[in-house]
Amino acid sequence: MTDFATALDDALTGVTELTSGSFATDDPYAVQREVVDRRLARGETAVGVKLGLTSRAKMRQMGVHEVIWGRLTDAMRIPDGGTLDLSQRIHAKVEPEVAFLVRGGEIAAVAPALEVIDSRWRDFKFTLPEVIADNTSAAGFVVGNWQPVPEGIDNLGVLLEVGGRVVEIGSTAAILGDPRRAFAEAKRLAGVLRDDWIVLAGAATAAVPVTPGAVVRVEVEKLGTATLKASS
Numbered sequence: 001m002t003d004f005a006t007a008l009d010d011a012l013t014g015v016t017e018l019t020s021g022s023f024a025t026d027d028p029y030a031v032q033r034e035v036v037d038r039r040l041a042r043g044e045t046a047v048g049v050k051l052g053l054t055s056r057a058k059m060r061q062m063g064v065h066e067v068i069w070g071r072l073t074d075a076m077r078i079p080d081g082g083t084l085d086l087s088q089r090i091h092a093k094v095e096p097e098v099a100f101l102v103r104g105g106e107i108a109a110v111a112p113a114l115e116v117i118d119s120r121w122r123d124f125k126f127t128l129p130e131v132i133a134d135n136t137s138a139a140g141f142v143v144g145n146w147q148p149v150p151e152g153i154d155n156l157g158v159l160l161e162v163g164g165r166v167v168e169i170g171s172t173a174a175i176l177g178d179p180r181r182a183f184a185e186a187k188r189l190a191g192v193l194r195d196d197w198i199v200l201a202g203a204a205t206a207a208v209p210v211t212p213g214a215v216v217r218v219e220v221e222k223l224g225t226a227t228l229k230a231s232s
């Protein structure tokens, strides 16, 4: 397990890829915990959790058919309108999401969000245990403006734009039928959700590669936008 975690941590810090099949584990979440604990030991802070593969589009794209979860740290956060440093990423992709803010274990606010994923597995090709061990490809996130949860967030239109062009269109309905279900799943899977933590509900569409210099924008109906700019 330790060798596996070391290899994943080296791939993360060295911006290099691992080949699927090179490590085995029967407890991928323990490997994930070890990988994230190393980041925390280097001074990062836990700020929340993310759900993955909550939409059929993502399950189809990745060939994995099970909801998974990972851990978010402050080092992954990119301010709204901020820059994604591609030199520190292997083959980053972006996906449109919805974020929840936690208070008292419940949803306190909602915001449009972008997730940056960057699998440490070559060509984003992995098995279920491999992507779980790799902290579900977590590599960055942008959260737009927090707001009270409006009536009915189970079918809001979602647009993903790269360089001013719409590249994906979807609906929050794609996220387990209602993104609030993803919050409930996060609570169940993570055990405890702390105050002020962020929960990323999972992508509403397939993920799209980030090109150098591109401006990436998500727009969620009623909730607004979140933006990042990729380094050139």
Ligand code: OOG
Pocket: 050, 051, 052, 053, 054, 055, 058, 062, 095, 115, 117, 119, 124, 131, 136, 137, 201, 202, 203, 207
């Ligand atoms: C795994 C992470 C999936 C989502 O929102 O579905 C994910 C991957 O696709 O590499 O974050």
Ligand code: MG
Pocket: 050, 051, 052, 095, 097, 115, 117, 200, 202, 203
């Ligand atoms: Mg995601």
